Amino acid sequence: MLTTRKESVPLYVQIIDLLVSRISSGEWSPGEIIPSEINLARELDVSQGTVRKAITELVENNVLIRKQGRGTFVSTHDTDRALFHFFHISDNDGHKVLPDSEVSSCRRRKATRYEAAKLALQTGEKVIRIERIRKIDSAPTILETVILPEQAFSELGKNDDCKLPNMLYEIYEKQFGITIHSAEEQLSAVNANQQQAELLGLEEGAALLMIERVALTLDKTPVELRISYCNTANHHYQNTLL
Amino acid sequence: MLTTRKESVPLYVQIIDLLVSRISSGEWSPGEIIPSEINLARELDVSQGTVRKAITELVENNVLIRKQGRGTFVSTHDTDRALFHFFHISDNDGHKVLPDSEVSSCRRRKATRYEAAKLALQTGEKVIRIERIRKIDSAPTILETVILPEQAFSELGKNDDCKLPNMLYEIYEKQFGITIHSAEEQLSAVNANQQQAELLGLEEGAALLMIERVALTLDKTPVELRISYCNTANHHYQNTLL
DNA sequence: AAGTGGTCTAGACCACGTA
DNA sequence: ACGTGGTCTAGACCACTTG
Numbered sequence: 001m002l003t004t005r006k007e008s009v010p011l012y013v014q015i016i017d018l019l020v021s022r023i024s025s026g027e028w029s030p031g032e033i034i035p036s037e038i039n040l041a042r043e044l045d046v047s048q049g050t051v052r053k054a055i056t057e058l059v060e061n062n063v064l065i066r067k068q069g070r071g072t073f074v075s076t077h078d079t080d081r082a083l084f085h086f087f088h089i090s091d092n093d094g095h096k097v098l099p100d101s102e103v104s105s106c107r108r109r110k111a112t113r114y115e116a117a118k119l120a121l122q123t124g125e126k127v128i129r130i131e132r133i134r135k136i137d138s139a140p141t142i143l144e145t146v147i148l149p150e151q152a153f154s155e156l157g158k159n160d161d162c163k164l165p166n167m168l169y170e171i172y173e174k175q176f177g178i179t180i181h182s183a184e185e186q187l188s189a190v191n192a193n194q195q196q197a198e199l200l201g202l203e204e205g206a207a208l209l210m211i212e213r214v215a216l217t218l219d220k221t222p223v224e225l226r227i228s229y230c231n232t233a234n235h236h237y238q239n240t241l242l
Numbered sequence: 243m244l245t246t247r248k249e250s251v252p253l254y255v256q257i258i259d260l261l262v263s264r265i266s267s268g269e270w271s272p273g274e275i276i277p278s279e280i281n282l283a284r285e286l287d288v289s290q291g292t293v294r295k296a297i298t299e300l301v302e303n304n305v306l307i308r309k310q311g312r313g314t315f316v317s318t319h320d321t322d323r324a325l326f327h328f329f330h331i332s333d334n335d336g337h338k339v340l341p342d343s344e345v346s347s348c349r350r351r352k353a354t355r356y357e358a359a360k361l362a363l364q365t366g367e368k369v370i371r372i373e374r375i376r377k378i379d380s381a382p383t384i385l386e387t388v389i390l391p392e393q394a395f396s397e398l399g400k401n402d403d404c405k406l407p408n409m410l411y412e413i414y415e416k417q418f419g420i421t422i423h424s425a426e427e428q429l430s431a432v433n434a435n436q437q438q439a440e441l442l443g444l445e446e447g448a449a450l451l452m453i454e455r456v457a458l459t460l461d462k463t464p465v466e467l468r469i470s471y472c473n474t475a476n477h478h479y480q481n482t483l484l
Numbered sequence: 485a486a487g488t489g490g491t492c493t494a495g496a497c498c499a500c501g502t503a
Numbered sequence: 504a505c506g507t508g509g510t511c512t513a514g515a516c517c518a519c520t521t522g
Contacts, residue, residue: 010491036507047493052508060302062484068508069500085483090428183483186332188474189431189449207431207449232430239481241327241425242304252510278488289512294489310489311519 011046015054018044023063023074024219030076030173034064037072063181063218077169077179086169086183086215089142089230090238098166099134099142106130106162108150115147118214118225126150130157130164133199140200141235147225152178169215172223181218187211187237190229200231209237253288257296260286265305265316266461272318272415276306279314305423305460319411319421328411328425328457331384331472332480340408341376341384348372348404350392357389360456360467368392372399372406375441382442383477389467394420411457414465423460429453429479432471442473451479 019034028034037055041048055072058064062085065073075081083096090096111119111127119127127147134142146168148156153176157164165171172178190210197204208229215224230237261276270276279297283290297314300306304327307315317323325338332338353361353369361369369389376384388410390398395418399406407413414420432452439446450471457466472479 012491038507047495049494050492053491055508066508067501069502069506071507088481088483185481185483187429187451187479187481188477189451189472190474191433191447191449205433205447207433209429209431209451230431232432235430237429239330239427239429241330241427254510280488291513292511295510297489308489309520311487311521313488313520 012050012053012057015040015044015046015051016057019054019058020063020218024217026177028074029177030074030179033071033073075179077167077173079167082167082169086180088237088239089235091136091235094238096238097136099136100138101132101134101144101164101166103157103162103164104131104133106157106164111147111149115225119147119149119222121149128153128156130162132164136235139234141231143196143199143229145227147227149223152176152223168224178223179217180215180224183213183215185211185213192229196229200229202231206231208232211237254292254295254299257282257286257288257293258299261296261300262305262460266459268419270316271419272316272421275313275315317421319409319415321409324409324411328422330479330481331477333378333477336480338480339378341378342380343374343376343386343406343408345399345404345406346373346375348399348406353389353391357467361389361391361464363391370395370398372404374406378477381476383473385438385441385471387469389469391465394418394465410466420465421459422457422466425455425457427453427455434471438471442471444473448473450474453479 022028034040035043037048037051040051044051055064055066059066062075062081065075067073083098087096087098089099107129108126109129111121111123111125113123115121115127116123116125121127128150130146130148132144132146133140134144153172156176169180172180188210189207192200192202192204192206192208194204196208197206200208209232211228211230213224213226213228214222215226216222264270276282277285279290279293282293286293297306297308301308304317304323307317309315325340329338329340331341349371350368351371353363353365353367355365357363357369358365358367363369370392372388372390374386374388375382376386395414398418411422414422430452432450434442434444434446434448434450436446438450439448442450451474453470453472455466455468455470456464457468458464
């Protein structure tokens with residue numbers, strides 16, 4: 001299973017890779033407990049300290065969560081994680097507020113060349129395109145377009161009349177077994193076109209913050225493209241550089 | 243020096259605090275080597291492993307850098323760190339490009355109420371206000387205003403006729419002994435006013451990405467307020483969510 | 485050759501949660 | 504009482520850098 005040391009790949013790195021592959025393969029699902037450090041150490045024939053070091057790195061990487069006295073668990077997309085890691089809009093007092101969301105459109109069509117490139121799809125593959133209007137304190141604030149590969153999310157929004165929960169990543173995880181682990185965002189400023197301005201109650205040409213996000217699974221597969229247009233009159237995008 | 247264990251503050255946390263205070267106090271300066279793990283362990287009468295754990299956390303926090311076979315050093319603001327941690331503008335191919343900068347104004351005056359709040363100053367304290375135009379491929383792309391507390395940076399830009407290097411954080415460190423460790427950024431989209439549009443070669447009302455940054459030292463003291471207006475026609479703000 | 489950080493082990497004891 | 508993770512120790516050996 002594990003190669004001997006001196007092969008230049010440290011044991012704890014091999015253990016990290018092993019744990020990641022077991023999680024990616026679905027052997028351990030989000031929210032489930034994994035074997036204790038001592039049992040993993042016995043199974044892999046290494047010391048507990050080495051297993052501990054591997055787990056520590058995965059905890060820092062938000063892949064696992066330790067709970068003292070209980071055990072170590074695969075991370076889930078609860079509201080806290082969504083809020084702290086994947087939602088960066090705050091009001092001007094610095095408070096995060098989760099917006100409502102209202103699906104305005106949900107269609108299937110072939111991916112554009114751009115979408116195919118961002119999601120690493122073959123040309124001609126189908127995608128699901130969801131449009132939402134997100135309100136904060138009942139004021140329409142964000143226009144959001146979500147592009148998903150149809151193959152992985154085939155049943156999404158079909159039978160339930162496009163009713164979708166607020167936090168999409170939770171249903172990706174629960175209904176499709178797809179866990180978003182990281183994302184790349186590109187932010188820019190654009191002038192609202194006539195339609196956007198109307199939907200957000202602004203003048204045409206008003207400045208909007210455009211956020212383009214590609215969300216990735218643990219094994220770096222891109223699974224969602226999301227483009228948001230935010231009215232930043234009363235809100236902003238908050239980022240901490242460490 | 244260190245309290246006994248069982249006092250509920252783990253030894254390695256006490257060691258972290260101790261190391262941080264020695265760095266903050268200037269006992270060890272950026273770029274300098276700190277004592278070896280084994281010597282620190284002897285000095286503090288703990289095991290090497292405990293010192294190692296403390297140092298590991300500071301390395302992950304970008305406070306220290308380990309160099310195998312050589313020793314452990316206090317982090318410096320070299321170009322790499324500036325680029326990877328504190329500069330998030332990329333061109334639309336995803337390449338980071340460091341802009342030139344040209345100081346257009348450098349004045350001293352009393353802090354506005356807003357500036358005083360952001361920099362935790364008393365009302366009436368003086369600040370240095372620097373304005374720069376930053377060019378990428380010789381195209382004016384970013385208008386930047388930097389506000390610094392005069393007390394800490396008293397001689398900045400006085401004798402040298404407002405000539406300032408591209409990377410300000412390096413001279414904060416070298417000339418004033420102030421190391422920027424983290425920053426909070428707030429991004430929003432605004433419409434260019436007439437003056438901004440002219441300086442950036444745009445139409446009035448064009449959308450600009452406004453970035454407001456407060457930079458902090460290791461002990462969380464705010465030391466710089468920076469407001470940037472970016473033309474994001476050919477560039478964007480790149481952020482990775484982990 | 486000597487000193488540094490990097491990996492790994494074996495074992496002790498503590499703090500916490502569950503049964 | 505038991506099992507879990509959390510802290511700490513003492514020591515071995517490896518990999519790298521410098522004199």
